[in-house]
Ligand SMILES: Nc1ncnc2c1ncn2[C@@H]1O[C@H](COP(=O)(O)OP(=O)(O)O)[C@@H](O)[C@H]1O
């Protein structure tokens with residue numbers, strides 16, 4: 001079954017074209033890793049997929065679970081099963097973490113005990129009465145985002161650099177949470193969850209496996225293939241060299 005199908009997507013921000021001719025097909029149960037240098041448009045793609053109003057779709061369409069959601073507002077996309085952890089989520093003063101977690105648990109029908117269980121798993125149990133993200137360290141923000149997703153329990157999970165700013169002591173906690181969200185410890189046949197995981201460095205791939213890797217380069221998809229091969233190539237040749245090699249191998253790929 002289809003989870004996400006992105007067809008010829010073009011996105012503008014502030015009148016400027018940020019993404020062009022994006023095609024992406026993610027089946028139920030699959031996890032894709034999105035690589036790309038800073039400024040290539042990775043976060044913009046997730047914002048467009050979740051329906052952020054500043055990201056204007058000027059071309060193409062987004063299908064989710066077989067339905068055209070291109071013009072659907074964000075709350076309806078979330079109700080259909082999309083979830084996102086932002087790269088830099090806002091601080092929310094006056095709203096405690098526990099309030100958001102209870103709201104997420106209510107939407108997914110999970111119990112109060114689950115809140116405690118996941119909060120302990122994410123080492124956030126003593127932060128539940130703090131205002132969301134205010135005064136949180138970089139790693140705490142990432143763990144708080146994942147904790148919210150664990151309680152929301154979406155079917156399609158978008159994670160924007162969940163490994164950035166996370167120290168070595170906590171990276172395995174983050175990895176465990178992502179594997180749980182994406183059901184990576186289940187067999188491929190049993191797995192229902194799918195997702196799109198952005199990583200700039202690729203570190204998270206040591207903790208979470210993935211089915212495909214994609215490189216976004218200057219607003220276009222430049223390579224697609226085995227995520228570990230792609231990561232190896234990026235480490236060896238850099239993004240520019242890697243993309244060049246890829247285009248030589250697949251001259252008819254997505255790049256125009
Ligand atoms: N809200 C925005 N307003 C103006 N420009 C934006 C906005 N979001 C992204 N951009 C621009 O779009 C380009 C891609 O940014 P981004 O999607 O954040 O890249 P990445 O996540 O790959 O680092 C950059 O040139 C960035 O300045």
Ligand SMILES: [Mg+2]
Nearest residue numbers: 042043044087
């Ligand atoms: Mg980004």
